[in-house]
Amino acid sequence: MSSPPLWIGGPPGAGKSTVARLITRRRGLRWYQADTRTWEHRDRALAARHPDAVRFEQLSPEQRWSAPDAALLAMSLHRERGPMIADDVRALPDRPATVVEGTPVVPEIVGRDEPAVWLLPAPGLQRRRLARRGPHAAGTLRLYELLADEIDADANAHGATVLRIHENTTVAQAVAAVEEIFAGALAACPAATTAAERRALLRDANRAVVDQHLAFFARPWSTGDPAAAVVDFACECGAPDCLADVPLPVTAHPSGPGGPPLLAAGHRTVA
Structure with a gap:
């Protein structure tokens, strides 16, 4: 019998990434972070000639925001x-x-x-949480607030759990609170049982972060140096209770096949 996914939606600044990160790392579950597929999804929409995806790429950041x-x-x-996420x-x-x-996640x-x-x-x-993350373009904050209103209305219209x-x-x-909502599913769902399986999950999540940033910097309108x-990468030691992160330049993560595990200071791989 297949194991159903556990879904966490919400606007930027709601804390959903923090919650998902902690639950998956503590419990040995896979984390699908939609943010790390942003540019892959946009490329799919561009290939389909979706007008809003095409317009986004044609505008300068200033025009866009x-x-x-x-x-x-x-x-x-x-x-x-949403449907792209479901397919993934x-x-x-x-x-x-x-x-x-x-x-x-709709x-x-x-x-x-x-x-x-x-x-x-x-x-x-x-807005206060996003402000603590650093400066944002005014249009970015406006979009995030629009998304919050859209998601709130959508959840209410569908009678979703909020x-x-x-x-x-x-x-x-x-x-x-999220673990209580998911209690039945968490009790029944299969989890990683070995340190090697945990390391593989952490490496996959870290590699997705690398791919996301490289795809962003590859955009013709993008500026900056990868x-x-x-960014903060998850420590890949594989210990069940490890929640450590490793700040590292995107291009410095050993994400290639056969690369050594990325370890926080003082950590070592566990058997």
Whole structure:
């Protein structure tokens, strides 16, 4: 019997990536992070000549982020990426189970009996959280707020399970609440049972991060240097209780076939 995916949706700034990261690493599950497929999905839409995908690439960043609200939302491909995510997830192995997380996770792509929850930040919390991450173009913040409204309305229209995230909601509380919602599925779903399996899951997740950044920097309108872009990668030691991250330039991750595990300081691979 196949193992159903566990779905976590919500707008940027809701904390869904943090929750998914902790659950999957603690429990030895696969993490499908929709953000790491952004440019792959956009390339699929471009190949299909989707007008909003074509328009996005033709505009300069300044033109793109100053577009009217409706155009900004359309160019995000929020609706179009949902079925692409579903196709990606259905193609993954059944074991271990997959936690699917991302803003384009819409109720329409979730199977009838598959566990799903949408994290929705309280008014104002999303903007404050995003501001703490660093400066954003005004259009970016506007898009994220539009997506929050869209996702909230969509979840309500479909009677989806919603978890409201408030200013005083801690990470531990959010994780505990999601695990309670997923309790039955988590008890039954297959997980990685060996350190080698855990390392393989962590390497796959890290490689997806590398691919995402390289694809971004390859865009003709993109600026910056992938060798200077530092991101947090998961430690690949394989210990069940390891939640360490390793800040590293994108191009420095040993993601090639047969590359050594990426280890946090003082960590070693476990048997």
